[in-house]
Amino acid sequence: MTRLGLPALSSLDGVRRPAYDPAGVQVGIVHLGVGAFHRAHQAVYTDTVLAADPTWGISGFTQRSATVRDQLAPQDGLYTVLERGAGAAPPRVIGALREIRTPDEDGGPAARIADPRVRLVTLTVTEKGYRPGAPTVGHLVAGLAARRRADAGPISVLSCDNLTANGPTLRMLVARHCAGSPDADRLLDWITESVAFPSCVVDRIVPATTAADRDAVAAAIGVRDEGAVVAEPFSQWVIEDSFAAGRPAWDATYTTDVAPYEAAKLRLLNATHSLLAYTGALAGHETIAAAMTDPALAEAAHRLMTEDAAPTLTLPDGFDLAGYQDAILRRFADPALGHRTAQVAADGSLKLPIRLLGTARDRLAAGATPQWTALAVAAWMVYVATRRPVDDPLAGKLAAATAGFTTPASLVDPLLDLLPPVPYPVWRDLLVAHTARLLHDTRT
């Protein structure tokens, strides 16, 4: 079968094609971490604006591996987004990714960030990518230093990961990393003057693409596409509109303060996703949608949102909380996506503090009992104690902490030591009670 690429583009049927000539697009964005999420989210928004402004093409870098480069480079960067679920649009071919490289090719991201035509760096490197030792911040600092030396002008850096205050967090990590570089003071001064770090909130469920998904795309579009991604129809992007050198006219929500949207997304959607992933996996469910068919789990998901998380939120004006919560549960329940509980369960040691522990602290401080939040954390504890291997950067420590536990308390205490503190004795009591029940249910 023919492979997707510029030559095959004109012959595709039943497919939405780029409304511009991809070969005529100039690169204006460097993206770090060209995984499935970037391809189904920011690149789609960018694709929509390229007909009107072809100066915002994307130069994408993989985090390390050459897989995505090898999938996309032979296809001239073209790939399909296949929506699945209620309201799905026809397959759409995206042409926004004009270059695709590994970080060790052609001078890496640093050389590209120093190009004056580039005015924006975006990142999707997951929670792991911001840990000490991860290469991203180093690439970014090398790029900003090269840009200063080249006198290539101001630039913005937009983190699109599920972190609290992702803009300021990244700015802080960059500043810290600069301290070790030659000419640190001048570089820091230049960054303060010339680099913006807006925050944003991204939302779209994008499961890891499977071989079966690629076959489905080939059947739908009539050519092989090794870089295809599948996604739910829903997509949202809330962006703090403070850029240093312009931005594409993305069809997003722009605001001066993303914090209320961010807390709502992390504490309602992502927290509930993690709850369903761990409780669902322990109950033997392969997918989030399967977990949602279990009435007890669906109820826990609803009550985590309404009883624990919602009371901690300060919502944006006019925000339809009930509608937002209902939409989340509907999205999770849609069986078309096949989003695996194991995928959402990965990297829990980094996700839980962001999604769940803030809610726990806020509710405990208010004298309330965050039962459902405790259930989610307890389910993570039982999950990491009973699954091997655990997909988490702390896998070794988690295995050591849970080896040979004998009682719920002897499971909870060493794991609590690996998480940021929630300094209320009742929190531990809640976790012990929930792990006791979960261990009992998992064994019987």
Ligand code: CS2
């Ligand atoms: C999920 C998110 O894998 C996970 O941890 O909770 O990736 C989730 O699908 C997205 O944030 C939805 O926008």
